[in-house]
Amino acid sequence: MTLYIGRESSKLWKRFCAEIATEINLLAVNWKYLLAGLICQYIHGLAAHGVHYIHRPGPVLQDIGFILLPELGQDKAYISETLFTFIFLSFVLWTFHPFIFKSKKIYTVLIWCRVLSFLACSQLLRIITFYSTQLPGPNYHCREGSKIARLPPPESVLELLLLKSPRGMLYGCGDLIFSSHMIFSLVFVLTYQKYGMQRFIKQFAWLLAVIQSFLIVASRKHYTVDVVVAWYTVNLVVFFVDKKLPELPDRTTGAVALLLPLSTKDKDSKTKEENHKLLNGNSGDSMDWRPRIQVNGKILEDGNGLHNDSAMNGA
Template identity: 25%
Template sequence: MQPTVAAQRLRGHGLKAKSFLWQRIRRNWWLDRTCIIFLVTTVVIFGIIYYFMNVMANVASKRSRLIEDQLGFRFTLPDVFFEFIGYIDKLWMTDMFDVLMFIPTGALVIWHERPWRVVSRLLLAWGLAALIKITTMAITSVPDPRPTCEYVVGNVFTTFTMHRCGDAIYSGHTLIFVICAMVWSSFAPRNWIGRLLTAFAWALCLAGSLIVIANRAHYTIDVLLAWYIGPGAWYTVAWFWYWHVTRKGRLLKIEFPVEVGRHKNADSDELCQRRRMELGLLPDGTPFDPLALYLAAGVGMAPPTGLVDIEAGDFSHTLEKSGSASPEDIGAFGAQGHVVDIDAVGVEGAHQVNVADAAAGAQLERIYSEDFKR
């Protein structure tokens, strides 16, 4: 029995979707060994941080019980927002907002042109903020704002529970909301759809924060601290990533899965070239090195210079003459400082290197690229 036309079309669409998915995995998700080691190390460190955050939450829960034992009753510290937001006993809603933030953020990661870059930035920022929480929650014990919370009574290293007493400073749920919203702010598409979804993510973040306060899962100060620390950790990681990964040409399969300087497949070659120049990188992603560039131009021996010094500020070039270089060679390299003509070194053919363009890239070292701004 021959398949119908509709079945053939459906099968054809299925094959196209499968081919598109496989090509996207190979193009945007495939990693080399160095990047795999980095990601595995990041995940392991993140897991260790979260484990010890759970341990310190258990310690805080046991220490906070001392307040109730000494007073003989529970009480809540004064809180301005508690006076305006009524109490609701629906703690499951705080976890629901975690899911509401995770699902669209996960979809953004899957669809993004540089998914592992988003994952790396998210885990590093989230881990840094969680590390800060480890140092704060068990230092100062405060009465728990929720009257129905339960104290941890088991071993602090093996007990795993949620919404325990004493887990106060600061709000881990709100931290998740803020970090996911920061992902949307930095990596959402730069069009009206992306802006609308980013605004929706921040609206969810604000609503989830109010739900945390309404459930008395945290004091308002705990929620505010999460709002302060989350973006701070995000942009701290962004600064570190820009200067120590992007600018130094590291983790290229994470930073630029398709091509160095290309954020999206639709980016023009001119735009990619401009990004490489702004980052001070060569097309293969390695940092700009004038001496290496000179040698790569085709010289099969040591260059006739003892010193090549390129100052980006005024494009001045100093060429110290060695025994085999003629004054004409020195003038070709250093007089105008733009085109190097290598003919007198024994290599057939002329090789020209545009030093001015490379120096222009070096001059932009102090300019924050759009990567760092994002």
């Protein structure tokens, strides 16, 4: 039993080290895209923080979701955040599963480049939307009478850039249309829908996204329009952006070898394969796979070559 555990631990460690080496090579090529995606996340946070300064509380707008869904109340508002945290952490863990599990289809660096591009495009549209028109926030801390419904002007540019405000970004107001929580949730679900391997998890993920939508409205964090707009906007963004991005290499076909430098062993193996093809009269080019006929110690391409040789000999 101890020997078996030790053997499996050794295999797991080797797999982990091999995956680390592969991801480092991919990171060396794609770090600029990851950095740009992270910068876009900061810009989005900065914009959401900035709109809080111009937010003005007012009466909560009439909303069909507020009429149909019972209000959870402040004491149960954590339910929505708990579900979102579960979706977020589950997706992050899934993107790192190739480091441990044998059944793996994705590369962590490449999948996050894709996810960050979806997020950046969706968040850009969100910034344009909530700066166009500021609605009175329906959340409890954004209503009239709350101390943080309005923020005093920033004392310095540094205060704005460091996102300093009462209770930080957790209690923002004004950044309503459309829901940021739904952007993340839908991007994660759509990504797993395409690259995930478990059908049951895909169906369960869509169910969680729907439940998340209802909980956001029931906890009065957003109006119903914020959630509805997020559903069709994020799906369209992912659809069109995905068409512009290069397709991820499939691990099962070894296509990623084109992205990574060949090791000495791989180079030797490739050289031996090429030599084997040359010895068999095959250059390796699929267009050059023609039948060859040997006559009088000479290799001819086909019957036409035999006819020409006979004609030259006067036959």
